[in-house]
Amino acid sequence: MKKILVTGGAGFIGSHLVKRLVEEGNEVIVLDILLRGNKIERDVFKSIEFVKGDVKNRDLVNKLVKGCDQVYHFAAVLGVDVVADNPVETMDTEVIGMQNITESALSHDVEKVIYASTSGIYGHSAMQQSVTETIQVDPRTSYAIAKRYNEIYLAAQNEEKGLNSISLRFFNVYGPSQDSRMVIPRFFEQALADDDITVFGNGKQTRDFTYIDDTIKACLMLADKVSGSEIFNIANENEMTIDQLAQEIKKVTNSKSKIEYVQAPKKRYDYEVERRFGSSDKLFNAIGYKPNTDLNTGLNVILKNLKQNA
Ligand SMILES: NC(=O)c1ccc[n+]([C@@H]2O[C@H](COP(=O)([O-])OP(=O)(O)OC[C@H]3O[C@@H](n4cnc5c(N)ncnc54)[C@H](O)[C@@H]3O)[C@@H](O)[C@H]2O)c1
Numbered sequence: 621m622k623k624i625l626v627t628g629g630a631g632f633i634g635s636h637l638v639k640r641l642v643e644e645g646n647e648v649i650v651l652d653i654l655l656r657g658n659k660i661e662r663d664v665f666k667s668i669e670f671v672k673g674d675v676k677n678r679d680l681v682n683k684l685v686k687g688c689d690q691v692y693h694f695a696a697v698l699g700v701d702v703v704a705d706n707p708v709e710t711m712d713t714e715v716i717g718m719q720n721i722t723e724s725a726l727s728h729d730v731e732k733v734i735y736a737s738t739s740g741i742y743g744h745s746a747m748q749q750s751v752t753e754t755i756q757v758d759p760r761t762s763y764a765i766a767k768r769y770n771e772i773y774l775a776a777q778n779e780e781k782g783l784n785s786i787s788l789r790f791f792n793v794y795g796p797s798q799d800s801r802m803v804i805p806r807f808f809e810q811a812l813a814d815d816d817i818t819v820f821g822n823g824k825q826t827r828d829f830t831y832i833d834d835t836i837k838a839c840l841m842l843a844d845k846v847s848g849s850e851i852f853n854i855a856n857e858n859e860m861t862i863d864q865l866a867q868e869i870k871k872v873t874n875s876k877s878k879i880e881y882v883q884a885p886k887k888r889y890d891y892e893v894e895r896r897f898g899s900s901d902k903l904f905n906a907i908g909y910k911p912n913t914d915l916n917t918g919l920n921v922i923l924k925n926l927k928q929n930a
Contacts, residue, residue: 621645621646621647622646622647622689622690623646623647623649623687623688623689624641624646624647624648624649624688624689624690624691624692625648625649625650625651625684625685625688625690625691625692626638626641626648626649626650626651626691626692626694627650627651627652627675627691627692627693627694627695627717627721628651628652628675628693628694628695628696628736629648629650629651629652629660629668629692629694630650630652630654630656630657630658630659630660630670631652631655631656631659631694631695632659632793632795632797632798632799632832633694633736633790633793633832633835633836634650634652634659634692634694634695635658635659635660635661635664635797636795636797636832636833636835636836637692637694637836637839637840638650638660638664638668639660639661639664640836640840641840642664642667642668644840648667648668648669649668649669649670649671649684649688650668650669650670650671651671651673651675651680651681651684651695652670652671652672652673652695653672653673653674653675653695654672655697656799658670659797671684675693675695675713675716675717675720675721676712676713676716676717676720677720678720678723681717681720681721681724682720682723682724682727682728684724685721685724685725685728685730686724686728687728688728688730689730689731689732690730690731690732690733690734690843691721691725691730691732691733691734692734692736692839692843693717693718693721693733693734693735693736694736695713695717696710696713696714696717696736696763697709697710697713697763698710698763698801699801699802700801700888701801701885701887701888702801703761703762703763704761704887704888705887707761707762708762710762710763710766711762711763711765711766714763714766714767714769714770715766715769715770718735718770718773718774719773721733722773722774722777722783725783726777726781726783730783731784732784732785732786732843732847733774733783733784733785733786734785734786734788734839734842734843735770735771735774735785735786735787735788736788736790737767737768737770737771737787737788737789737790737851738763738764738767738789738790739751739789739790739791739792739828739853739855739896739898740759740761740763740764740767741757741758741759741764741767741768741771741789742755742757742758742789742893742896743757743758743759743760743764743893744758744760744893744894745757745758750857750859750897750898750899751853751896751897751898751899752853752898752899752901752902753789753851753852753853753902770787771787771851774787774849775849777849778848778849779849783849784847784848784849785849785850786842786843786846786849786850786851786852787849787850787851787852788838788839788842788852788854789851789852789853789854789855789898790830790835790854791827791828791829791830791853791854791855791856791896791897791898792827792828792829792830792896793830793831793832793835793854794829794830794831794832794918794922795831795832795833795918795921795922796832796921796922796925796926797925798832803827803862803865804829804865804869804919804922805922807865807866807869808869808873808922808923808926810877811869811870811873811875811877812873812875812926813877814875814876814877815877816877816878816879816880817866817869817870817875817877817878817879817880818880818882819862819863819866819879819880819881819882820862820881820882820883820884820888820892821862821881821883821884821892822863822881823861823862823863823866823879823881824861824862824863824894825861825862825892825893825894825895826859826860826861826862826894826895826896826897827859827860827862827865827896827897828855828856828857828858828859828860828896828897828898829856829858829860829865829915829918830854830855830856830911831856831911831913831917831918832918833913834854834856834911834912834913835854835911837909838852838854838900838903838907838909838910838911839854841907841909842903842906842907845906845907846906846907850906852900852902852903852906853898853899853900853902853903854898854900854903854911855897855898855899855900855910855911856900856911856912856913857897857898857899857900857910857911858897858914858915859895859897860915863879865915866879867879868915868916868919869919872916872919872920872923873923
C-alpha cells in the first residue's frame, strides 16, 4: 500500500486513475479545484481524502505532498477552446503547479512524480509518420509549450537533484465520463439527439484514440517499474480520420444524424494538425504491454454507460 497524491483527480482521467488506485488498496489524496465538477464515483469518493484547492497554492501542495510515496500530477486547464480563451491561466497552472509539486516532492523524499504530458507537443512534426519519443517536437500552443517545458524541467530536476519522474504523452484518451470539450462525447451527444454531427474541416485529419482503461493500466505499470526521468507515448497505434470516427459513432448509436463538415473556428488553427498517431514501442519495451482496446469496443462501453446514466 502506498500513500498517493493525485492532482486533477476529480477530472476525466484522474477519476479513473483514483478508482484503480483505491481498488489496489492505496491511500489516496485528491487535490482538485473542480473546474468541471467531480467525476469520482460516490463509493470511491468515500474512501479517499478530497481537498478542494489550487495546485498553484505552494503551501497547500507542500502540506499534501508530505508523507506521500508518489504524486500523479494530472491537474491542468484543457480543451481546445478553453485553452485558446485562457492561455495565461493554462500556462500558470502548468508551470507554477509543476514547480510546487517538484519542490515539495524533493523536500519530502517522494519516490516518483508521474506527470500527464500530451501528444500535442508533437504539433506538425507528426505529419509524416507514427511518432516516437525521440523525434523533434513542435509545440505551438500555450498548453503544449508548457507541457514540453515541464518535461524538460523534470529531466533537469532528475539530473540535478535525483527526482524520479515519468512524463506520459497521452494520445486522445477517451471513455466513460469524459465531457463534451472533447470530440467523442460531442459526437455522441449529437448522434443520440439525431442532430447533425459537426466535423471541422474535411474530416481527413487523423488522431489515435486510446481507451481510458488501457491508459490507466499503462500509467500504473510504468509507475511501478520505471525510475530516472523518462518520457513515454501512451498510444493505441491506430490512425483514424475524424470522418471515420463520426461514421463509427453514427453506426454504434444507430443514429439518423447527417455528418456536416464545417470550417474550424480561427482560434483552433494551431490545434488542427493533419495527422497525429503514436508509437507505443518504448512503452511495450518497458512494461510488456501497450494499449489494445479497439475503438468499436470502447465506443460501446461509452454508449452502455450513457444509457445507464440517462
Ligand atoms: N484527455 C486527453 O485526451 C488528454 C490528452 C493529453 C493529455 N492530457 C492530460 O491529462 C491530464 C488529465 O486530463 P483530463 O482529460 O482528465 O482533463 P480534465 O479537465 O477532465 O481534468 C483536469 C482536472 O484538473 C483540475 N484542475 C485544473 N486546474 C487546477 C488547479 N489549478 N488546481 C487543481 N486542480 C486543477 C480540473 O478541475 C479537472 O478536474 C491533464 O494534465 C491533461 O493535460 C489529457
